[in-house]
Amino acid sequence: MPKFDRYLLSRLTVLFGFFALVLVSIYWVNQAVRLFDQLIGDGQSALVFLEFSALTLPNVIRLVLPVAAFAATVYTVNRLNSESELVVVQAMGYSPLRLARPVFVFGLGVAVLVSVLNHFLVPISRTGLAERRNEIAENITARLLTEGKFLHPVDGITFYIREITPVGELHDIFLADARNPASRTTYTAERALLTQGDDGPKLLMFEGMSQTLRREGRRLAVTRFRDSVFDIAALMDPGRIRGKTIEELSTPQLLRADPAQSAQIGSSPAEFLYEGHARIAQPFLALAGALIGFAALMQGGFSRFGVWRQIILAVVMLIGLQLMDNAAADFARSGSGLWPVVYLSPLVGVVVAYAMLRYAGRAHRTRRGRIRARGAA
Numbered sequence: 242m243p244k245f246d247r248y249l250l251s252r253l254t255v256l257f258g259f260f261a262l263v264l265v266s267i268y269w270v271n272q273a274v275r276l277f278d279q280l281i282g283d284g285q286s287a288l289v290f291l292e293f294s295a296l297t298l299p300n301v302i303r304l305v306l307p308v309a310a311f312a313a314t315v316y317t318v319n320r321l322n323s324e325s326e327l328v329v330v331q332a333m334g335y336s337p338l339r340l341a342r343p344v345f346v347f348g349l350g351v352a353v354l355v356s357v358l359n360h361f362l363v364p365i366s367r368t369g370l371a372e373r374r375n376e377i378a379e380n381i382t383a384r385l386l387t388e389g390k391f392l393h394p395v396d397g398i399t400f401y402i403r404e405i406t407p408v409g410e411l412h413d414i415f416l417a418d419a420r421n422p423a424s425r426t427t428y429t430a431e432r433a434l435l436t437q438g439d440d441g442p443k444l445l446m447f448e449g450m451s452q453t454l455r456r457e458g459r460r461l462a463v464t465r466f467r468d469s470v471f472d473i474a475a476l477m478d479p480g481r482i483r484g485k486t487i488e489e490l491s492t493p494q495l496l497r498a499d500p501a502q503s504a505q506i507g508s509s510p511a512e513f514l515y516e517g518h519a520r521i522a523q524p525f526l527a528l529a530g531a532l533i534g535f536a537a538l539m540q541g542g543f544s545r546f547g548v549w550r551q552i553i554l555a556v557v558m559l560i561g562l563q564l565m566d567n568a569a570a571d572f573a574r575s576g577s578g579l580w581p582v583v584y585l586s587p588l589v590g591v592v593v594a595y596a597m598l599r600y601a602g603r604a605h606r607t608r609r610g611r612i613r614a615r616g617a618a
Contacts, residue, residue, distance in 0.1 A: 245330060250343040252317045257351070260316075261302070261309035268301050269294070289377070296370040299362040303355060307527035310351040314344060314534040315555055322538065322548055337539040337601040341594075344535045348528035355524035360492050368489040385473070386411075386435070396420070410434060414446065416471065426453045428471065435473070444471040487512060492520050498577065514580040515573040522583045526566065529590025533558050536597035562590050 276293050321327045330340065385392060385400060392400045397420035403413035411433040419425045430449025435442060446469045453462045487495070487508045494502070495517030498510040537555035538548050566586035573579045 245335075246343040246346075249317070249321075249340075250347055252321075253313050253344065253347045254350075256317055257309055257313035257347070260312045261305060264305040264309055264312075265298075265301055268305055269298065272297055272301065289373075292373065293370065296366045296373070299358055299366040303358040303363055306351055306355050306358075307530050310348060310527045311530040311534045311555075311559055314347070314531045315538060315552055318535055318538040319548055319552065337536070338595075338598045340539070341532065341535055341598055344531055345528070348531035351527040351531065352524040355527055356521075359520040359524060364489055364491060367486070371486065371489060414449075416444075423457065424453055424455045426451055428469070430469075442473040444473050445469075446471065487516050490516075492517050495520070509574075509577075511577045511579070512574050514577055515570065515583060518573075518580045518583045519570065522587055523566075525587035526562070526590065529562060529587050529594065530559055532594035533562065533590055533597075536594040536601065539598060539601040558593070562586055565589065 273290075273294050276297070277290055318327070327340070331337075385394060386402070386405060388402055388405050390401070394400065397418065399415070399417040399419075401415040402411050405411055412431065414428075414430050414433045416428040417425070418428070428446060428449060428451050430446035432447045434445045436445055437443075447467065449466055449469065451464045451466065451469065453464075454460075455462070485506060487506055490502075490506075490513075495513045498513040498517075500510060503510050503513050534555045537558060538551045540551050540554070563586075569582045569585050573583050
């Protein structure tokens with residue numbers, strides 16, 4: 242690459258790293274606060290919090306990189322313009338379209354990074370995060386297996402264990418279930434065990450009694466049992482234990498759009514196709530955003546008052562491009578054959594940036610011709 246191209250590309254890369262670090266930190270801190278309250282409130286350790294935070298980072302980085310690329314491009318071009326470096330380079334014969342070459346290379350580099358995140362790191366991290374969430378939701382030891390203390394895991398439930406043996410057997414348990422407004426059931430048992438069932442943990446009670454008090458009529462029903470099962474999974478938040486989601490699947494699985502798999506997950510084939518093609522198309526939004534930021538700032542000549550109008554134009558165009566992408570996403574999800582519209586937003590962004598650069602080039606040649614004509618006169 243020519244020397245100026247390498248210089249501009251290095252400036253873009255350095256500022257891209259700075260903006261990406263700042264934006265990722267801000268976004269991650271906002272998520273980390275919610276994670277900290279949730280995990281620490283459930284009795285988890287700081288190591289679990291750090292693990293969850295690390296697993297959320299790939300998705301945060303994926304969302305932030307296109308914005309960081311746009312911000313780096315706008316800031317770099319603004320600095321070059323304010324320091325008259327662009328004026329000098331254009332006076333040497335570099336057209337706006339020619340100056341966009343390092344920006345194009347930079348945008349492609351960011352698109353490659355986003356592609357790696359979309360196709361590999363984000364699905365892997367989301368799968369790991371879902372597995373860890375399910376493990377923590379099913380692991381009720383930290384909340385329920387406490388000797389000599391009345392516990393209230395959810396509203397309407399009171400649980401007590403007198404003793405827990407070294408082999409995990411529970412002695413003398415008390416369980417009161419008042420979640421039903423019409424009745425209240427109390428279980429007592431001499432022994433109990435916690436086991437893992439197909440649909441969540443179960444409490445096996447032995448040599449006990451259940452007492453159900455119906456509020457209407459104040460009638461009490463007493464049942465003695467040798468063994469009984471209580472569904473502990475019903476005490477936990479059902480949103481925490483869930484099956485695989487569409488975001489955790491690999492890109493080839495999404496592009497196949499298998500009807501059986503889509504029915505198992507609860508998504509339509511159209512959503513499968515949209516998600517798969519979106520992973521391919523969305524990285525090029527970073528390229529389109531960088532080119533739009535550069536092309537917008539190339540409109541007009543040098544001004545001592547800065548290029549704030551061009552910056553506003555770039556921001557408005559980026560917002561419009563994102564709105565178009567959101568509308569295309571809603572449209573693509575409505576039918577299996579509508580997935581090509583996913584590629585419309587990146588394509589429109591690149592074409593609009595190219596047209597703006599061509600227009601800026603003609604305007605620049607016109608200004609140079611007028612200056613030469615005045616000089617000759």
